[in-house]
Amino acid sequence: MRTETIALPSGAAITLRQISLKEENYLAGALRSRRANQDKVLVDVVNRCCQGFEEPGPYPWAEGGGKVNWQEMLQGDLIAAMIGLRKLSYREGKDYEIDVKCPNRVCNHKFGYIIDLDKDLFFQKLSEESARKLREDETFTVKIGGKTVHFKLGYVKDDQFHEKLEKRFPGRGMATMLRTQIVRIDEVDSKDMMNWLDGEGNGPYEGLLADDAEDMREAFFAVDCGVDTEVEVECSRSACGNVFNMDLPFEGMLSPGRTMARKRKMRRQTEMRDAGKEGSPKPPDAEPEADSETSSAD
Numbered sequence: 375m376r377t378e379t380i381a382l383p384s385g386a387a388i389t390l391r392q393i394s395l396k397e398e399n400y401l402a403g404a405l406r407s408r409r410a411n412q413d414k415v416l417v418d419v420v421n422r423c424c425q426g427f428e429e430p431g432p433y434p435w436a437e438g439g440g441k442v443n444w445q446e447m448l449q450g451d452l453i454a455a456m457i458g459l460r461k462l463s464y465r466e467g468k469d470y471e472i473d474v475k476c477p478n479r480v481c482n483h484k485f486g487y488i489i490d491l492d493k494d495l496f497f498q499k500l501s502e503e504s505a506r507k508l509r510e511d512e513t514f515t516v517k518i519g520g521k522t523v524h525f526k527l528g529y530v531k532d533d534q535f536h537e538k539l540e541k542r543f544p545g546r547g548m549a550t551m552l553r554t555q556i557v558r559i560d561e562v563d564s565k566d567m568m569n570w571l572d573g574e575g576n577g578p579y580e581g582l583l584a585d586d587a588e589d590m591r592e593a594f595f596a597v598d599c600g601v602d603t604e605v606e607v608e609c610s611r612s613a614c615g616n617v618f619n620m621d622l623p624f625e626g627m628l629s630p631g632r633t634m635a636r637k638r639k640m641r642r643q644t645e646m647r648d649a650g651k652e653g654s655p656k657p658p659d660a661e662p663e664a665d666s667e668t669s670s671a672d
């Protein structure tokens with residue numbers, strides 16, 4: 375079984391072991407189930423394959439090594455760990471095939487597109503200053519719409535908080551996204567923070583302008599670490615050639631992927647065809663061990 379120490383964008387480093395068939399089965403089952411929380415399942419698999427810290431990075435609770443508590447980690451670290459785990463576990467793991475539908479309305483062509491995880495994604499490391507603030511439990515600030523907004527970086531556990539906000543404030547997606555990272559806003563009552571953001575609900579504010587909101591998102595991103603998961607895709611229909619951006623989907627990130635499945639199938643078909651051509655069955659002492667798929671077991 376292969377293990378590898380992976381440097382995360384925050385500066386922490388963890389050791390991962392490759393995914394076993396047991397986890398692959400668990401994943402496949404969860405992905406088929408409509409009830410399973412897919413994000414939780416992905417965290418679960420990363421967690422099972424994680425053997426602990428090599429470097430605590432900016433996490434004071436990780437000093438002295440020990441178990442990785444993913445909920446207390448930055449989101450960028452989780453994404454980087456997922457990508458690292460994929461590459462460690464599958465021989466062609468750096469190629470990630472995703473389903474794409476061309477957004478050009480006269481085209482709408484559906485096709486599979488391969489993302490090169492080594493080349494097509496941009497990784498941003500946590501700055502020294504941000505790491506210091508994290509260690510000292512300081513908040514970050516940005517001036518927006520004349521007010522000072524105190525915020526924190528994006529943690530894995532924020533997903534749960536965001537879900538709660540979405541339930542409480544349905545249909546206010548942009549504001550709930552921003553609110554998730556805001557700790558407090560100077561001179562704004564905490565119960566009015568959502569109202570200050572988008573002007574909805576009962577409160578004294580009209581809401582932010584779109585470019586103020588954009589400035590806030592930029593400010594959040596500038597001090598955080600992580601992986602820019604927006605990828606550029608070109609429509610595979612040559613008559614269309616539309617180039618567009620999309621968010622990298624994560625559902626298939628820890629599965630072997632169809633590229634491999636398809637290649638395997640093709641290889642098998644070629645082998646069968648070649649065997650047929652020669653008109654002789656495989657010699658009994660050949661193959662299984664030499665087969666590249668079975669030789670990687672450990």
Ligand SMILES: [Zn+2]
Binds near residue numbers: 610611615
């Ligand atoms: Zn198209």
